[in-house]
Structure formats: structure tokens, C-alpha cells
Amino acid sequence: MSSVIQLNRLTRDFGSLRAVDQVSFEVERGAIFGLLGPNGSGKSTIIRMLCGVLQPTGGSAHVLGFDVAHDAEQIKRQIGYMSQSFSLYSDLSVRENIEFYGRIYGLSPEKLEQRFQEIIELTSLGDRLDQLAGSLSGGWKQRLALGCALIHEPQVLFLDEPTAGIDPVARRDLWDLLFDLAGQGVTLFVTTHYMDEAERCSDVGYIYDSRLIVCGKPDELKHLPSVTPEGTSRFEIETVDPATKLATFRELEGVRDATLFGQTIHVLADQRLSETDLIEQIQKEDKSVQIRPITPSLEDVFVTLSRAEGLNHHDIDRSKQTPVEVCPKPKSPEPTESKDVSEDQLVRKKPAPARAGLMAGFWAILVKEFSHVRREPATLLFVFAVPVLQTIIFGFAIDTQIENIPTVIYDLDGRSSARELRDAFANTRTFEIIKRVFDEDAFHYALQSGRAKVGVIIPPDYSDRLLRGEQVSVQVLIDGSDSQVATTALNASNLLGLNLSTQMAKQFAETLPRVPARDAQGAAALPLEVRPRLLYNPDLESSHFFVPGLVGIILQLVTLFLTSFAIVRERELGTLEQLFVTPVSKSGLMLGKLVPYALIGFVETLIVLTVMVFFFGVPIHGSLWELLVLSLLFLVCGLGLGMLVSTVSRTQLQAVQFAFLIMLPSVLLSGFMFPRSQMPLPIYLFTFIIPVTYFLEILRGIVLRGADITDLLPHIIGLTLCCIAIIGISLKRFQKQLS
Numbered sequence: 001m002s003s004v005i006q007l008n009r010l011t012r013d014f015g016s017l018r019a020v021d022q023v024s025f026e027v028e029r030g031a032i033f034g035l036l037g038p039n040g041s042g043k044s045t046i047i048r049m050l051c052g053v054l055q056p057t058g059g060s061a062h063v064l065g066f067d068v069a070h071d072a073e074q075i076k077r078q079i080g081y082m083s084q085s086f087s088l089y090s091d092l093s094v095r096e097n098i099e100f101y102g103r104i105y106g107l108s109p110e111k112l113e114q115r116f117q118e119i120i121e122l123t124s125l126g127d128r129l130d131q132l133a134g135s136l137s138g139g140w141k142q143r144l145a146l147g148c149a150l151i152h153e154p155q156v157l158f159l160d161e162p163t164a165g166i167d168p169v170a171r172r173d174l175w176d177l178l179f180d181l182a183g184q185g186v187t188l189f190v191t192t193h194y195m196d197e198a199e200r201c202s203d204v205g206y207i208y209d210s211r212l213i214v215c216g217k218p219d220e221l222k223h224l225p226s227v228t229p230e231g232t233s234r235f236e237i238e239t240v241d242p243a244t245k246l247a248t249f250r251e252l253e254g255v256r257d258a259t260l261f262g263q264t265i266h267v268l269a270d271q272r273l274s275e276t277d278l279i280e281q282i283q284k285e286d287k288s289v290q291i292r293p294i295t296p297s298l299e300d301v302f303v304t305l306s307r308a309e310g311l312n313h314h315d316i317d318r319s320k321q322t323p324v325e326v327c328p329k330p331k332s333p334e335p336t337e338s339k340d341v342s343e344d345q346l347v348r349k350k351p352a353p354a355r356a357g358l359m360a361g362f363w364a365i366l367v368k369e370f371s372h373v374r375r376e377p378a379t380l381l382f383v384f385a386v387p388v389l390q391t392i393i394f395g396f397a398i399d400t401q402i403e404n405i406p407t408v409i410y411d412l413d414g415r416s417s418a419r420e421l422r423d424a425f426a427n428t429r430t431f432e433i434i435k436r437v438f439d440e441d442a443f444h445y446a447l448q449s450g451r452a453k454v455g456v457i458i459p460p461d462y463s464d465r466l467l468r469g470e471q472v473s474v475q476v477l478i479d480g481s482d483s484q485v486a487t488t489a490l491n492a493s494n495l496l497g498l499n500l501s502t503q504m505a506k507q508f509a510e511t512l513p514r515v516p517a518r519d520a521q522g523a524a525a526l527p528l529e530v531r532p533r534l535l536y537n538p539d540l541e542s543s544h545f546f547v548p549g550l551v552g553i554i555l556q557l558v559t560l561f562l563t564s565f566a567i568v569r570e571r572e573l574g575t576l577e578q579l580f581v582t583p584v585s586k587s588g589l590m591l592g593k594l595v596p597y598a599l600i601g602f603v604e605t606l607i608v609l610t611v612m613v614f615f616f617g618v619p620i621h622g623s624l625w626e627l628l629v630l631s632l633l634f635l636v637c638g639l640g641l642g643m644l645v646s647t648v649s650r651t652q653l654q655a656v657q658f659a660f661l662i663m664l665p666s667v668l669l670s671g672f673m674f675p676r677s678q679m680p681l682p683i684y685l686f687t688f689i690i691p692v693t694y695f696l697e698i699l700r701g702i703v704l705r706g707a708d709i710t711d712l713l714p715h716i717i718g719l720t721l722c723c724i725a726i727i728g729i730s731l732k733r734f735q736k737q738l739s
């Protein structure tokens with residue numbers, strides 16, 4: 001027999017917590033090795049290290065001759081792993097789940113078809129091929145998970161609590177399957193809490209408080225002297241309500257230990273105490289008892305040894321302690337790659353079933369991601385309908401031009417000159433005369449109630465003073481609570497006063513012999529004439545400025561959320577851990593996840609641009625191709641940001657929070673809403689690390705001003721640098737390992 005798994009003082013620390021403490025044992029080919037232990041004792045941590053997804057912090061371990069610390073990828077190609085929660089894709093069908101894992105392991109279509117049939121036969125899933133995995137019962141889910149883990153014919157199968165939470169019949173069926181596999185030469189490494197399952201294993205190890213306490217074949221363990229010391233015997237006592245009697249039995253003379261086992265009590269008693277003596281003693285306490293001698297069960301073994309370990313816990317230097325040794329211990333010195341090629345190390349010569357490579361698993365992930373999107377109508381709605389609606393709603397809602405400010409007029413003069421002034425206010429687009437009032441109270445009430453934002457008081461002597469050539473004051477009261485509205489009203493009223501005064505002064509100047517200046521027609525004029533001309537957006541339509549910006553913001557929003565959720569969801573479901581145990585490469589995994597969303601994002605860009613051109617009538621003055629290519633660059637940046645968010649988030653809630661953290665400066669500081677040039681210097685400098693900042697310049701440049709690549713070069717370089725930095729950091733942070 002050759003050993004396929006060897007652990008040599010394997011240790012794993014999580015900060016100050018030692019989860020696995022110097023564990024050593026070996027598992028032979030074709031064995032069913034059961035690792036038992038209470039919750040939190042370190043079983044899953046050992047499995048994760050053996051599967052190459054968690055680095056040991058001390059000692060070493062070899063699986064099929066490969067070192068778990070250095071050859072993790074080779075190990076992953078030859079093992080199967082079924083995690084605690086049967087990590088399946090619940091929105092994929094049984095068939096799609098199996099096919100996905102087949103592709104991940106790089107099986108050719110013919111091989112995949114052959115293995116698919118074999119797996120279906122083994123697991124009896126044939127009638128449920130098109131059922132979604134999420135709708136299967138626990139037992140069937142577990143069969144499917146087993147099928148997925150076996151698709152590539154692994155030599156070693158790791159099963160982390162495969163029967164947790166399923167009914168006894170399903171448990172028994174699974175064990176029948178495991179026996180079949182062991183019969184075919186597959187080595188099985190199973191963690192479990194169930195003692196009856198431990199009894200079915202060919203070898204068992206018991207781990208307690210991160211240390212291996214005992215390891216060996218169940219029969220050998222039951223005869224360990226430390227379990228039933230010389231001069232002692234074990235009895236099983238059947239009695240009514242055993243829990244209440246346990247303490248009494250422990251006090252009996254000659255009884256060394258008593259433990260509750262379901263409806264019975266197991267007693268370890270001195271041999272000098274014969275069965276008859278014991279019966280006598282016990283019947284003094286309880287007439288209805290039945291007593292029989294027993295050999296210890298595995299549970300007796302574990303209880304006795306862990307109790308002894310618990311007692312020793314504080315007294316002994318743990319590094320010098322050794323577990324009760326029955327199962328083979330790795331030879332020392334531990335195997336190395338170059339020398340002493342032992343029989344087990346020859347296993348590595350077997351060709352790996354899958355091709356490794358930079359893009360391993362890319363195609364499988366790509367197909368799977370599209371299946372998720374297809375199955376999730378809500379995602380499709382989010383991706384296509386929502387951006388269009390957002391563009392339309394925000395495009396209309398955001399209007400920076402302030403017009404029709406509600407204005408109330410209190411005209412105390414009422415003659416023709418005053419009427420001209422009222423008309424002048426009414427004829428601007430800025431003011432809308434909502435009411436003419438005739439007393440002071442009504443005037444103030446209109447302003448106080450907020451119905452009017454501007455109040456104009458024309459004094460009673462307005463016309464008289466103008467006639468007399470005296471300066472006249474017209475009071476304009478402006479509600480300053482909304483600073484933007486107030487500023488517009490202030491500027492517009494100042495301008496209106498200036499224009500009217502100029503007109504009046506011009507009429508007067510015509511009669512004078514000398515005037516400051518004359519225009520081309522010889523009429524009196526002011527000396528300086530400023531002639532502003534509006535380029536690119538002559539009608540000052542807000543939508544022309546905001547809608548292209550919205551395209552950038554919406555693209556970032558969708559790509560950021562889609563990507564970060566796609567990855568974090570897998571982490572939450574446990575399927576990412578399952579993927580880490582496969583030979584999928586880091587780049588294959590990331591690109592397989594990004595490419596579908598890049599394509600979706602691109603289609604979305606086209607849709608939103610179409611809405612911009614045809615719905616809002618914002619023409620694209622520059623080259624459409626340049627715009628699309630640069631949009632693609634921005635999309636990659638957005639997807640990279642999503643990836644970055646997924647590397648720092650453990651849960652979808654955290655992903656939402658991080659995504660918003662990125663979206664806020666993208667909306668507020670990128671120049672989408674407020675001009676960057678007005679921002680304080682530190683904030684202005686900060687805006688250079690926001691990718692949308694560059695994309696907005698590019699979008700507005702191409703769409704509104706017809707700018708080309710040369711005009712936009714600084715922004716294109718800025719966006720490219722952001723893109724490289726974001727993707728680089730995300731790839732570096734994304735480890736195909738657990739931490």
C-alpha cells in the first residue's frame with residue numbers, strides 16, 4: 001500500500017489563533033479516511049491546506065507526492081473537493097452545473113459527454129437534468145455536488161462534512177456511493193461529526209482543539225490501552241432517564257468513568273469489580289437497569305482520549321506531546337521532489353487530466369456567466385432598461401438654466417413708464433410675473449409664503465422723477481434661500497436696469513452735440529461693445545452638456561456593480577472557494593467574469609448613445625468610432641474597479657458600500673455636476689485619479705466639440721493610466737487562495 005496524503009507537523013495560524021497544531025499522519029491509496037472532531041477543531045482548515053487553497057504556516061503536507069505549499073496547481077488538477085455547503089450554482093440546471101465543472105477541468109467535448117453519462121449513472125440524476133440546482137432537495141444537491149467533484153476522475157476526493165443537514169436515507173445512499181468509489185481506487189478524505197460514519201471509514205483521525213489526538217483503523221483504536229486501561233472493563237447500562245442518573249453512577253465505588261450515550265450510559269469500571277458486583281451496586285440505585293459488557297465504540301475512544309487531552313491541556317508542553325499513534329506517520333526527513341522517488345511520488349507521473357495555462361477555465365467561466373445573466377431577468381432589466389430610463393429621466397430633470405422665476409410686482413405709480421418697466425421684467429425669460437399686488441401686506445406675504453422668489457416695488461414718483469431727469473430707485477427683493485436662483489435673479493435684474501438706463505441715456509444723448517461714441521449708423525452709443533457668441537451649444541441646452549456626461553456616469557455605475565456583485569456573490573455562496581480548488585487560472589477566472597460584462601456594457605453604450613442622439617437630439621460632432629473605442633477603454637476601467645471592489649468586500653452588502661464610495665466622487669467631483677476649476681486645489685488634484693473625469697472630457701469633447709484624438713490626448717493618457725493602475729492593483733489583490 002502506498003500513501004497518497006502525508007502530513008508532517010502541519011500547522012496553520014490565523015493571527016494569534018492556532019487552528020491546526022503540528023498535525024502528522026498519512027492516508028493510504030484507496031482508503032476512506034475520516035477526520036473527526038468537534039466544531040472549530042481545525043478539520044476544514046486541514047482540508048483547505050491539503051487542497052492547496054490555504055497556505056500552511058508551519059510543517060508540510062504532500063498530496064499525490066506534490067507539496068501543498070508549492071505545487072498547489074498540480075494538486076488541484078488531480079483532486080476533487082466537495083465543500084461543506086455543496087457549493088453549486090443554484091440558478092444553473094443540473095446539466096449546466098456538471099458541464100461547467102467539466103469545462104473548468106478542460107475536458108474535451110467527447111470526454112465530457114462520456115464522463116457526463118457516467119456521472120449521471122453513478123448519481124442517478126438522469127431524471128433531473130433540467131431542474132435548477134437551487135430547487136433540488138438536500139440529498140440530491142449533495143449527489144450533484146459529488147458528481148461535479150468527480151467529473152474529472154480525481155484520484156483523491158476531499159469531502160468536508162458531506163452529509164451535514166441531510167436525512168438518514170440520503171446519508172446512507174451517499175455512503176454507498178463513497179464505497180463504490182473507494183472500490184474503484186479513489187482515496188476519500190471525509191470530515192464528519194457522525195460516529196456511525198466514522199465506523200464506516202477504513203481509517204479515522206480525531207482532532208481536538210487543533211491537535212490530532214488519535215489516528216488509526218477503528219478496530220485498532222478500540223483496543224488501545226489508553227482507552228480501556230489494563231485492569232478495567234466497559235459496560236453499557238440501559239436505564240430509564242439515564243441523564244438524571246449519570247452523576248450517581250459516576251460516584252459508584254470502582255467506577256472510573258461514566259458517559260451518556262443516547263439512551264444508555266457507558267461505564268468504565270475496575271476489573272476487580274465483577275459484573276455481578278456492579279449489578280448489585282447499581283440495582284441498589286435503580287431496579288429497572290440492564291447491564292452488559294461491551295467493547296468500546298469509536299465514540300468511547302474519542303471521548304476518553306479528548307477528556308485526557310483536556311485534563312492535560314494546561315500541564316503539558318504541547319510541542320512535546322504526540323498523538324496516540326496507530327496510523328502511519330510520515331517518514332522523516334520528509335519527501336523532497338528530487339530525491340527518493342517513492343512509490344507514492346510516482347503518482348505524479350500520471351498525466352494531469354486538464355491543460356494548465358494562463359487562460360485555463362476562461363471558456364467555462366464565460367459560458368457560465370452568460371447563463372447566469374440569461375437566467376436572471378432582473379439583471380437584464382438592470383443592464384438594459386434602467387440605463388435608458390435613467391438617461392431619459394435625468395436628462396430631463398437636470399436643467400441648469402434657471403428661467404421663469406416667480407415674480408410679484410407692487411406698482412405704486414401705475415403710469416405708462418412704470419408699465420414699460422413691468423413689461424421689461426415680463427419679457428425676460430428669467431422672470432415670470434405671477435401677480436401684481438396693490439398693497440404692502442400682499443407683497444410681503446407673496447415673498448414669505450415662497451410663492452414668489454422675486455418682488456419688484458415701483459415707487460409712486462417713478463414716472464415723475466424720470467421726467468424731471470432725476471435718478472429713480474426701483475427696489476428688487478430676492479429670496480436668497482436658493483443661491484442659484486437668487487444669483488440668476490440678481491444678475492438678470494442688474495442687467496435689466498442697465499439696459500433700460502442705456503436706452504434712456506441713448507435717447508437723451510441724441511440731442512447733445514457730443515456723445516461718448518457713435519455706432520456704424522451714426523447713432524449715439526457706448527464706447528465699448530462686447531459681442532459674445534455661443535459655440536457648440538448656442539441655445540444653451542442643459543441636456544447637451546449633461547446627457548453625454550450621464551452616459552459616462554451610467555456606464556460606470558452598471559459595470560462597477562455588475563462585476564463586483566458577480567464575484568462577491570460567488571464568495572458568499574462558497575462557489576468561489578470551490579473554484580479555487582479547480583485548475584482554473586487567475587486570469588481565466590477574472591477574464592471569464594469580465595468579458596461578458598464588457599460586452600453587455602458595450603451594447604449598453606450603444607443604446608444610451610442612441611437615446612442621446614435621437615431622444616435628446618444631441619448630435620455627435622466628432623468621430624463615432626473614436627468615441628466607441630474610447631468608451632471601451634472606459635468600460636475596462638469600470639470593470640477593473642468592480643474587480644477591485646470585489647477583492648476588498650466579503651459580502652454583497654460591503655460591495656454595495658464600497659461601490660457607492662467610488663460612485664460619489666465620480667458624480668460630484670468629476671466635473672459632471674460642478675466645474676472642476678472651481679474646486680479647492682487639493683480636491684481639484686484628487687479629481688485626476690477619478691477615471692470618469694477623463695471620460696467626461698473625452699465624451700463632451702467628441703460629442704459636443706467634434707474634438708479628435710490629438711485634441712484629447714492628455715485625457716486619453718490619463719484614462720489609460722487609471723485603467724492600467726486599477727487592473728494591475730485588482731489582479732495583484734485577487735488571490736486564487738483563501739486567506
Ligand SMILES: Nc1ncnc2c1ncn2[C@@H]1O[C@H](COP(=O)(O)OP(=O)(O)OP(=O)(O)O)[C@@H](O)[C@H]1O
Pocket residue numbers: 014017018019037038039040041042043044045046739
Ligand atoms: N479564514 C479564517 N480566519 C480566521 N480564523 C479562521 C479562519 N478559518 C478558520 N478559522 C478558525 O480556525 C478554527 C478552526 O476552524 P475550522 O473551520 O477548520 O474548524 P472545523 O473543525 O472544520 O469546524 P466545523 O466542524 O464547525 O466546520 C476556528 O476557530 C475558526 O474560527
